[in-house]
Amino acid sequence: MDTVAEIVAAVKEGNTTARAVAQEVGRRLATPEVQQLNATLDWSQEVLDGDAARADGAAAPGPLAGVPIAIKDNIVTIEQPTTCASRILQGYRSPYDATVVNRLRAAGALIGIKTNLDEFAMGSSTEHSAYGRVLNPLDHSRVPGGSSGGSAALVAAGVVPAALGSETGGSVRQPASFCGVVGVKPGYGRVSRFGLVAFGSSLDCISVFGRTVADAASVLQVISGPDRHDATTVSAPAMAAPARRQDLAGVTIGLPKECFPGDLDPGIRAACDRTVGILRDLGAEVRDVSLPHTPYAVAAYYVINPAEASANLARYDGVRYGQRRGDGVDVGTLYRTTRGEGFGPEVKRRIIIGTYVLSAGYYDAYYTKAQQVRALIANDFDRLFREEGISYLFTPTTPTVAFRAGERTDDPVQMYLADIFVAAVSLAGLPALSLPIGRSDGLPVGGHVIGPQLGETELLEIAAVIEGAVPATEEALP
Ligand code: GLN
Numbered sequence: 001m002d003t004v005a006e007i008v009a010a011v012k013e014g015n016t017t018a019r020a021v022a023q024e025v026g027r028r029l030a031t032p033e034v035q036q037l038n039a040t041l042d043w044s045q046e047v048l049d050g051d052a053a054r055a056d057g058a059a060a061p062g063p064l065a066g067v068p069i070a071i072k073d074n075i076v077t078i079e080q081p082t083t084c085a086s087r088i089l090q091g092y093r094s095p096y097d098a099t100v101v102n103r104l105r106a107a108g109a110l111i112g113i114k115t116n117l118d119e120f121a122m123g124s125s126t127e128h129s130a131y132g133r134v135l136n137p138l139d140h141s142r143v144p145g146g147s148s149g150g151s152a153a154l155v156a157a158g159v160v161p162a163a164l165g166s167e168t169g170g171s172v173r174q175p176a177s178f179c180g181v182v183g184v185k186p187g188y189g190r191v192s193r194f195g196l197v198a199f200g201s202s203l204d205c206i207s208v209f210g211r212t213v214a215d216a217a218s219v220l221q222v223i224s225g226p227d228r229h230d231a232t233t234v235s236a237p238a239m240a241a242p243a244r245r246q247d248l249a250g251v252t253i254g255l256p257k258e259c260f261p262g263d264l265d266p267g268i269r270a271a272c273d274r275t276v277g278i279l280r281d282l283g284a285e286v287r288d289v290s291l292p293h294t295p296y297a298v299a300a301y302y303v304i305n306p307a308e309a310s311a312n313l314a315r316y317d318g319v320r321y322g323q324r325r326g327d328g329v330d331v332g333t334l335y336r337t338t339r340g341e342g343f344g345p346e347v348k349r350r351i352i353i354g355t356y357v358l359s360a361g362y363y364d365a366y367y368t369k370a371q372q373v374r375a376l377i378a379n380d381f382d383r384l385f386r387e388e389g390i391s392y393l394f395t396p397t398t399p400t401v402a403f404r405a406g407e408r409t410d411d412p413v414q415m416y417l418a419d420i421f422v423a424a425v426s427l428a429g430l431p432a433l434s435l436p437i438g439r440s441d442g443l444p445v446g447g448h449v450i451g452p453q454l455g456e457t458e459l460l461e462i463a464a465v466i467e468g469a470v471p472a473t474e475e476a477l478p
């Protein structure tokens with residue numbers, strides 16, 4: 001698979017056409033190996049070809065001319081259904097395109113591939129899809145991570161060079177880690193949420209997968225920046241292009257001790273230790289630091305997230321969107337039947353938890369408390385970045401490598417714990433990314449780099465330096 005830069009250069013120089021790229025992607029998607037992954041919920045050669053024709057016909061080729069970019073199926077598109085991998089939205093068509101889709105198309109990208117996910121992006125393994133689980137392309141018995149597992153799998157399998165996912169609490173960084181690709185979550189509000197189906201509105205961020213840091217960066221650059229359709233986008237201009245750096249001189253990297261517990265998986269620890277050695281060799285100053293409230297991040301996240309989810313998902317009532325069941329009796333029956341049959345078990349669990357923590361008797365004990373913890377978590381980061389001279393933080397992305405399918409589906413808490421290192425960053429709204437730093441038991445290990453507010457460009461610059469220094473031999477992906 002060519003990189004984003006290679007495709008754009010080839011199209012610009014006339015060595016290929018967007019049309020030829022679109023045809024090639026279609027061929028790959030149709031192969032039994034790719035079909036077997038169950039990574040797509042819908043793909044359309046017609047849409048790919050239509051975008052290719054526009055890209056080939058453009059007076060000046062855009063920054064993503066001819067680049068196929070798969071889209072997680074909780075991002076709305078006019079030309080294809082948007083299902084959020086839920087039965088309740090089966091066949092749903094949006095009357096508008098998401099801002100990110102418009103921006104990608106305007107840059108010459110080829111849309112047309114909608115990827116599988118955990119239902120409404122709730123999950124860490126892409127096993128909670130109403131349309132079946134996604135296979136990890138590196139080991140089919142394992143999960144690709146989630147909830148953006150379909151996008152991660154297509155990038156890891158070399159079908160597309162980049163894809164969009166969404167993050168509420170790690171759903172791009174965690175699958176990137178499990179599939180051995182790069183996953184970048186921008187800071188909250190850096191990318192428009194207009195057209196991203198709402199899950200946890202104070203947390204949701206459209207995020208990017210790439211096979212390389214540079215590929216992910218070029219996509220993020222195109223989609224970032226203020227949008228008049230989303231009042232929560234920050235007014236700062238779109239992310240600037242990362243410059244090429246040679247080393248990490250002058251950079252201070254903190255290692256939060258809470259993210260390297262004594263019982264950390266030995267394979268993960270070994271890959272992290274080696275990477276810390278690389279950071280030092282590159283000239284960074286590496287310091288032990290503390291984020292004292294991060295041990296409470298998963299607990300706080302799994303109160304705030306269901307609370308927001310329960311409110312956001314109230315709109316699926318059989319009247320306004322998607323499927324309608326139990327019509328013609330009374331409104332209670334309509335709601336109960338539509339939601340009872342339309343939602344899967346994890347979605348129901350979140351709605352029940354969310355309505356519980358928001359109920360009059362428990363609001364202060366759970367929701368208010370979780371919001372207070374969230375503020376403490378954000379302050380921990382702030383203190384390190386603003387007062388203690390830390391430029392970036394480095395942690396493992398996940399506590400284990402990709403786990404086996406079925407291993408955690410009956411134990412929601414074990415599933416939630418896959419988010420232990422990524423959830424705090426989402427609560428604090430910071431930019432962060434995962435990049436491959438080695439293997440453990442033959443499976444990819446992700447390194448997690450966290451930066452300060454509005455620091456996406458510099459974060460990607462230093463990630464590219466690390467990427468270039470991680471030994472390529474055993475890490476080389478198929
Ligand atoms: N695993 C987390 C959850 O289930 C993350 C979801 C996400 O980031 N969309 O909520």
